[in-house]
Amino acid sequence: MKLKNILLAVIFFISLQVKAQQPTLLPQFTFFKLDGKPFANKDLKQGKKNLFILFDCTCEHCQREAKVLNTNFAKFKDVNIYMITLDEAYIIPQFFKSYAPGLNTKPNVMVLQDKNKIFIPAFLPSKYPAMYLYATNNKLLLYNSGDGGIQKIMKLLK
Template sequence: MIFNMRNMFNALVLLLVIPLSVSGQPPAQTVPDFEFFRFDKRPFTTMDLPKSKMLFFLFFDSDCDHCQHAIKSIGEQYQSFKKASIFLISMDGLDKMDHFMNTYGSKLKREKNVTVLQDKLQQFIAKFKPVRYPSMFLYSSEKKLIDYEDNPESVFRLVNAINKNVK
């Protein structure tokens, strides 16, 4: 009985410690290898990223108020964001993602440099290491992190970083 209680205690400690260590990790400093999926279910991998533009990744949840605010703000400042390739990624189902984009991201949905992707393999959190929703990552064309932001009120910082790093 003591052996089982000790195992249960150790398991409980691990369950409490592991999430804390993951949330304390810095965001990915370079774009990691990944496989997400387009709306037509075709895979989209790191190899599909453009080579000559900054890369902007926004990780969102369709029910997140802050995500809704962030996507609207980016749409309103699209002229600055169009200097980068934009990837909007969610683990939600395609119907929820489509509703989210129609409701909050309508200014971005049809833009050539915007790609909406589903993370159905649930890789984004483990590989990019976001802290919370929304998580916004700006990478150089060399795939090095320029800026990370998870506060939708600070989208202006990303606009400044894009303008500063345009080649």
């Protein structure tokens, strides 16, 4: 019983540490556009807030959040949205067709692949979907993992 309590305490402490270590400045990254071309920090569109969303095409939470984002897209017109996935390119269009039709073709939305698997060690998400809203000066405004992130971001954008 004592060992179980100690183990739970250690897990709780580690989870607090991970949350406390969220990067407050946008980490350096290189992701890839669906055409295979690299996309790095220097390629970010300037003058708007930047929203990074780590998603998985098979994740039910990600599917719901993409649907909410698509439904409320007008509230995100002044935000650059970068949707990053570890998934293979062939499955990504079906995700958008099924859960957020047309979202991936919006002018301020870019879908990127994390082929080098750097998102997780650089941004330190705790679960899917992970959302990071950065100010124009690349400082973190809001981090959310799991359900409800789009709603929180909409409140912050008001």
